[in-house]
Amino acid sequence: MNFELQSLSGKVVVISGATSGIGKETARLMVQNGAKVVLNARGSEKLQALQDELGADSVKYVAGDCSLPEVSRAVADEALKAFGTIDIVIPNAGVGLYGSIFDWSDDEVNNMMRTNFEGTVHFIRACAKVMVEKGVGDIIIVCSVAGFYGAAKEAIYAGTKHAQVGLAAGLDHELREKGVRVSLIAPSGVSTNFAFGTGRTPGAPRLDMYLKPQDVAMQIVHIARQPASVRMPLTTVISMEQQSN
Numbered sequence: 001m002n003f004e005l006q007s008l009s010g011k012v013v014v015i016s017g018a019t020s021g022i023g024k025e026t027a028r029l030m031v032q033n034g035a036k037v038v039l040n041a042r043g044s045e046k047l048q049a050l051q052d053e054l055g056a057d058s059v060k061y062v063a064g065d066c067s068l069p070e071v072s073r074a075v076a077d078e079a080l081k082a083f084g085t086i087d088i089v090i091p092n093a094g095v096g097l098y099g100s101i102f103d104w105s106d107d108e109v110n111n112m113m114r115t116n117f118e119g120t121v122h123f124i125r126a127c128a129k130v131m132v133e134k135g136v137g138d139i140i141i142v143c144s145v146a147g148f149y150g151a152a153k154e155a156i157y158a159g160t161k162h163a164q165v166g167l168a169a170g171l172d173h174e175l176r177e178k179g180v181r182v183s184l185i186a187p188s189g190v191s192t193n194f195a196f197g198t199g200r201t202p203g204a205p206r207l208d209m210y211l212k213p214q215d216v217a218m219q220i221v222h223i224a225r226q227p228a229s230v231r232m233p234l235t236t237v238i239s240m241e242q243q244s245n
Contacts, residue, residue, distance in 0.1 A: 005225040009034030012083040013224075014075055014127045016066045016119060017093030019046035021192030022142055025217035026090060031058050033221060038079040040066050040123075041093070066093050067119040072126035080130065088224050089127045091120040092142040098153045109156060116160035120167065128180065135179035138224050141168050142216075143186045145236060161186075172233055183223045187216045187237040209241035 013030050017023040018039035027037050031054045039047055044063035051059040060082045064071035079086045095112040097104050104112075124139060131137025146154055147161030168184040175182055191210040216237055223232050 004227065005222075006227060007034065008221070008225060011035045011087040011224075012038070012079055012085050013088040013090065014038045014040070014079050014086055014123075015090045015092055016040045016072075016075075016123050017142075018061070019043060019050060021213045022187075022190060022216045022220075023090075023092040024050065025213040026092070026220050027059070028054065029214075029217045029221050030088075031055070033225075035088075036083045038062065038075055038082065040064065040071070040075045065115070065119070066091075066123045067114040069122045069126065072119075072122040075123070076126040076130070079127070085134070086127050086130045086137065088138045088140065089124060089131070090140050090142065090220065091123040093119045093123075094142070094144075096154075096157055098157065100153065101155050112156065113160055116157070117163045117167075120164055124171070128175075131180050132175065132178050136228070137180045138183065139171065139175070139180060140183045140185060140220055140223055142220070143168070143184050145186050145188045145238070147184075147186055168233070172231075176231065181226075181231050183232050183235065185216065185219055185223065185235045185237065187211055187219075188239065188242045190216060209239060211237060211239045211242075215239070 013035045015023050015027055018027050019041040027039055030037050037059050039061040041047055042065055047061040047063055051061055060078050062075045062078050066072045093115055095115045097112050128139055141164055143164045144161045146158040147165040150158045168182055172182040189210040190213055191207045192213050219235055219237050
């Protein structure tokens with residue numbers, strides 16, 4: 001029996017948290033593979049720059065906070081208006097605050113909880129409905145290995161990632177019988193500007209041991225290209241120099 005990966009040519013992909021790190025590299029790689037992408041992040045200038053880089057024929061964007069239902073719905077509307085459908089949903093937006101549970105303000109903590117979990121929920125609610133209606137599609141949730149354990153100085157962050165794990169498991173049971181695959185990708189530390197100033201320091205030596213955002217983007221694309229008969233509910237990605245927990 002021949003095993004052949006699916007082509008992404010012409011597929012329509014929506015990505016949140018798309019202007020840096022994993023989201024940005026995933027957008028680049030999806031376009032390289034022939035996909036059309038609709039990008040979401042809070043900053044319109046960076047979104048415009050990425051559209052300029054990758055080409056307006058392949059890239060559209062909606063600026064705003066995806067934890068707001070109306071913003072996530074605007075992303076879905078833009079994908080349908082520009083490209084006619086949605087094939088792959090990648091909730092990737094995330095915020096990291098490291099330290100004691102007492103270290104951050106109420107607003108900062110609420111922003112992280114809303115972005116990491118509510119942003120995932122509303123992005124899926126808005127963008128995945130069309131896939132359910134046509135009976136095929138992929139949801140690939142960008143989580144973290146922190147979703148499977150709790151460590152000192154990241155209790156709230158880990159809690160938001162635990163919530164994504166539970167969401168993915170429930171959605172898998174709900175949607176796979178409707179033809180929509182739900183995958184969770186859980187990388188360990190990734191060398192990006194994530195959490196700079198809120199627990200990580202630019203230039204810290206340990207960042208050299210971390211995964212590169214391209215490493216995770218390649219795995220996301222690999223998940224999306226699996227044959228229709230194959231599901232990948234959980235993929236963990238850890239660099240050779242990082243410890244497993």
